[in-house]
Amino acid sequence: MTNTSAPFGRALCAMVTPFTGTGALDLDGAGRLAVRLVDGGCDGLVLSGTTGESPTTSDTEKAELIAAVRDAVGGRATVVAGVGTFDTRHTVELARAAEKAGADGVLVVSPYYSRPPQDALEAHFREVADASGLPVMLYDIPGRTGTRIEPETLIRLAGHPRIVAVKDCSYDFLAAQKVIARTGLAYYAGCDEHNLALYAVGGAGYVSTVANVIPAQLRAVLDLFDAGDTGAAAALQQRATDLIESLMSSGLPGTVTTKALLTTQHLPSGPVRPPLLPANRATTEQLRTTYEHFVTATAAARPDTEAPFHAQAEGRSGQ
Template sequence: MTASDNSVVAGPAGRQGTPFGTTITAMVTPFRADGAVDLDKVAALANQLVDEGNNGLVVNGTTGESPTTTDAEKLDIIRATVQAVGDRATVVSGVGSYDTAHSVHMAQQAEKAGAHGGLVVTPYYSRPQQAGLLAHFMAVADASELPIMLYDIPPRSVVPIEVDTLKRLAEHPRIVAVKDAKGDLHAGSQVIAETDLAYYSGDDPIVVPWMSVGAVGVVSIIAHVVGPHVSAMVDAANAGDFATATRIHHALRPVHRAMGRTGGGAGLVFAKTALAQRGMDVGIPRLPQIPATAEQAEQIAADLAELVPLEELRAESTG
């Protein structure tokens, strides 16, 4: 094992092996009709998500429209979320960009604003070498006392974080977790086996496969609207009850289908549409993202209507 210790309590939900909780929602950013951030809705949504089973929240990520929110807005979102959820959940803020100096600055500011951890994405567009990735992540981790979750997402960043780089990053005492949206279970299982990094699935449809090789949870989009299902699935897998976890996984297939209705890169559009259908209007996305069409919204509603209630799934498991 490396010197990293992912049992560090990153916030109120932290516990052995799960530094940021287990069921974490990558939270959308609510906007008012005039396009401004709606901080009252930020607080209301954060509370709703925690009430529905999430023990962690990621704010200011891609799903939170971080490319289009200002630094000042990001800090306001952190403060509003932390104040809303108190000690009931960890609050992790996206602080990464393709500019190391700016990422360092945002990590420091997020810590001052009360975040419990920082999510640092692989620098995108500039396509750095692995040595550059190593230096970038180390610089951000050195900049504050925040525990860090690396975000490995080559579909957006192009460059993956290679296994050897992850092993070296795991030696940093504040780099404690990985959000994986690479989907390479073989590479991830090597890192899980040889380091103390806590792995989180960054793709909702493959949470159970990830947990079967040692991941501890998920950073989810669909948990905006099916938090109890996702939480029950993750809890079952962590308890070694993969029969129940797999049953819930299959029940969630219509929700996974719904998330794809607005395009592979627009999970936030699905989430905002589905939340509005449940009575939580969080506004429309900022450009370049656009709202769901009427047809897409109808398809999402039809997909979500197919979901088997959690109580029925639990009855099946005990029947």
């Protein structure tokens, strides 16, 4: 059965922000990467999130990135802009700027470092949601922010007409099911190992870092599930486990590992900005090996899980 409550699409990529060799924003590269991701099956792109190195980009760069990606993909995918900061006033300003630049929605993370209590957290999200006409995806990632968006807070926030979705990195699957069951919030897996599991209990889809490198295969997991071939969906999700672990649980930030792997494929990425440091050669080679094993195993096991998406990509490119 197809999940229908997906206001930003189902297969969203938390896109890296490409930089030039000197560390400047690479708008041409961002546009080319965005088109590749959409051609590969992504129906939404999340910009300036954790993977997009948002703490290191200026407000002007964030707006320019939105405009460049919007121009590149047109209406073929939703563009969701990360606007969350630890300052409500600044977050409001970024939400309004994102709307002006052409975003379809905003991703708002819990304010970090100050660790506001739940009533203050709720007030923050409501003020941001009131600041523009864009729909809001809340981002619950307490491992980075230090503050959980408690289930009861999410249930209350679901009553706001513009708060429509959650990117879930809480690692609390029970709480996610509770909120899905009691609200109309669209739940997106923010941890790639949960993509299929959350979808199977009523989630809307995913916001994936790993989709930067295997967009078609992750999209195939959802489409196989929707087609009723749940065994094939599970097998494909399982085959991605080693790559997901290498990219997201290797002791390095996903931005670092993803950019390293994209570079081996000669795709737009560029360096990371300080305080992050690039992956070393040994790590990069291991990532490349893991990626190649995944692609080979997937093609051997079920070549049909990739072919339809290449055909769709060609069709979309010609539209």
